[in-house]
Amino acid sequence: xxxxxxxxxxxxxxxxxxxxxxxxxxxxxxxxxxxxxxxxxxxxxxxxxxxxxxxxxxxxxxxxxxxxxxxxxxxxxxxxxxxxxxxxxxxxxxxxxxxxxxxxxxxxxxxxxxxxxxxxxxxxxxxxxxxxxxxxxxxxxxxxxxxxxxxxxxxxxxxxxxxxxxxxxxxxxxxxxxxxxxxxxxxxxxxxxxxxxxxxxxxxxxxxxxxxxxxxxxxxxxxxxxxxxxxxxxxxxxxxxxxxxxxxxxxxxxxxxxxxxxxxxxxxxxxxxxxxxxxxxxxxxxxxxxxxxxxxxxxxxxxxxxxxxxxxxxxxxxxxxxxxxxxxxxxxxxxxxxxxxxxxxxxxxxxxxxxxxxxxxxxxxxxxxxxxxxxxxxxxxxxxxxxxxxxxxxxxxxxxxxxxxxxxxxxxxxxxxxxxxxxxxxxxxxxxxxxxxxxxxxxxxxxxxxxxxxxxxxxxxxxxxxx
Ligand SMILES: Cc1cc2nc3c(=O)[nH]c(=O)nc-3n(C[C@H](O)[C@H](O)[C@H](O)COP(=O)(O)OP(=O)(O)OC[C@H]3O[C@@H](n4cnc5c(N)ncnc54)[C@H](O)[C@@H]3O)c2cc1C
Numbered sequence: 397x398x399x400x401x402x403x404x405x406x407x408x409x410x411x412x413x414x415x416x417x418x419x420x421x422x423x424x425x426x427x428x429x430x431x432x433x434x435x436x437x438x439x440x441x442x443x444x445x446x447x448x449x450x451x452x453x454x455x456x457x458x459x460x461x462x463x464x465x466x467x468x469x470x471x472x473x474x475x476x477x478x479x480x481x482x483x484x485x486x487x488x489x490x491x492x493x494x495x496x497x498x499x500x501x502x503x504x505x506x507x508x509x510x511x512x513x514x515x516x517x518x519x520x521x522x523x524x525x526x527x528x529x530x531x532x533x534x535x536x537x538x539x540x541x542x543x544x545x546x547x548x549x550x551x552x553x554x555x556x557x558x559x560x561x562x563x564x565x566x567x568x569x570x571x572x573x574x575x576x577x578x579x580x581x582x583x584x585x586x587x588x589x590x591x592x593x594x595x596x597x598x599x600x601x602x603x604x605x606x607x608x609x610x611x612x613x614x615x616x617x618x619x620x621x622x623x624x625x626x627x628x629x630x631x632x633x634x635x636x637x638x639x640x641x642x643x644x645x646x647x648x649x650x651x652x653x654x655x656x657x658x659x660x661x662x663x664x665x666x667x668x669x670x671x672x673x674x675x676x677x678x679x680x681x682x683x684x685x686x687x688x689x690x691x692x693x694x695x696x697x698x699x700x701x702x703x704x705x706x707x708x709x710x711x712x713x714x715x716x717x718x719x720x721x722x723x724x725x726x727x728x729x730x731x732x733x734x735x736x737x738x739x740x741x742x743x744x745x746x747x748x749x750x751x752x753x754x755x756x757x758x759x760x761x762x763x764x765x766x767x768x769x770x771x772x773x774x775x776x777x778x779x780x781x782x783x784x785x786x787x788x789x790x791x792x793x794x795x796x797x798x799x800x801x802x803x804x805x806x807x808x809x810x811x812x813x814x815x816x817x818x819x820x821x822x823x824x825x826x827x828x829x830x831x832x833x834x835x836x837x838x839x840x841x842x843x844x845x846x847x848x849x850x851x852x853x854x855x856x857x858x859x860x861x862x863x
Pocket of ligand 1: 407408409410411412413430431432433445446447448449451454455456457461462637638639640668669670671672673676689690691692693720735736737787788789790814815816817818819820821822823
């Protein structure tokens with residue numbers, strides 16, 4: 397039943413919830429936002445932040461940005477079967493040896509493998525559908541709220557290059573089918589337009605090249621602008637404030653949430669916790685669904701000659717695979733920000749990642765920078781290690797995001813979203829659309845596409861109730 401109560405608490409202030417909050421403000425909700433991290437406007441260390449503010453200040457929208465990472469028979473992800481068997485230095489995804497995985501982590505991995513190829517193909521299609529529909533919402537938003545998107549180094553169009561011709565052929569067909577392919581460049585055109593790739597071509601690592609639809613921007617600047625907008629609207633922000641659980645009665649109705657150890661009650665609740673939920677969702681079906689997959693960043697100058705497109709590089713191999721290269725300005729200078737890599741870190745509640753765990757992924761990213769941008773790498777060599785950053789993406793065993801709704805007292809609702817793997821930024825407007833619809837009691841495709849039990853076999857069926 398519909399509730400007139402407009403008071404909603406939003407837990408987690410990463411990009412996914414900030415975009416939802418923006419559209420809830422448009423619907424005149426009374427907003428309180430909580431995050432356990434310090435304010436992103438403070439001088440706190442980036443390691444204290446979630447994925448959005450902890451990583452680099454860049455993100456890309458593309459039709460394939462969120463993807464299905466367990467399509468067992470696909471060409472692009474053909475090696476996923478062994479990813480959770482091996483550590484990063486053995487060409488796998490594990491940051492710790494397999495023997496050190498906890499029981500919940502083993503169950504998550506079992507769930508990953510239990511998705512059958514037919515289901516996986518469907519999930520892949522659904523993920524692309526969400527990306528594409530989100531793209532349409534991004535376009536409307538960018539047109540309607542121009543002030544929000546000014547001075548963000550917004551750049552349209554993605555140059556996609558592939559080290560292997562076979563991978564390129566598959567990707568070309570996919571992007572053509574999705575309506576994302578703009579132009580295929582043959583070698584001659586590619587090297588004429590982008591002489592920077594002459595050296596990599598000489599090493600045989602330029603298997604194909606195309607331009608595709610998409611855009612890049614400075615995500616942290618956009619997020620901060622949304623926070624300013626929300627503060628001007630009257631939203632209240634509570635930083636350094638920790639949520640630790642959902643209280644439900646015997647009938648499963650949400651009584652409130654535990655914040656800094658106390659029960660707090662609101663009309664509605666929206667939770668999107670990134671990769672650090674730990675066990676705080678243990679009274680919901682989303683419990684143990686979202687684990688963390690680490691990625692790293694580095695920055696080099698954009699020189700010799702300056703690149704004019706943000707890029708995605710698909711390199712054959714396990715650790716690096718796709719690298720996003722985003723063109724922005726830092727202190728007035730043009731730079732290339734490279735982000736890439738996969739390191740499964742399990743179900744953490746905080747950032748406990750050490751340098752050793754990062755090293756294999758970071759080395760692979762450095763290798764990509766050196767292979768594809770040799771002059772820029774050389775020029776930035778002295779400072780490159782000081783630009784190293786990482787963050788942990790929220791990831792589910794099915795690669796689908798999650799969207800769970802629980803009834804709350806007085807016809808209120810508690811909604812859990814997130815787990816959008818490599819495309820949380822990309823999918824955020826469509827998730828926001830699903831949140832607004834849910835609060836209006838309108839159905840939305842995401843409610844069923846991202847249902848937390850979809851494709852899940854191993855995890856507990858009945859969530860625990862805490863009286
Ligand atoms: C290297 C790399 C490159 C990427 N590139 C892209 C890209 O180009 N395009 C794209 O679409 N996506 C990209 N992603 C993925 C994207 O960054 C993430 O999907 C997205 O940032 C996740 O946002 P979120 O809001 O779900 O989580 P977060 O940003 O992690 O936000 C969750 C928030 O919840 C808070 N929180 C957690 N637990 C609690 C609690 N118990 N109490 C209170 N607060 C809590 C955290 O402090 C955090 O601020 C990339 C990721 C990586 C690692």
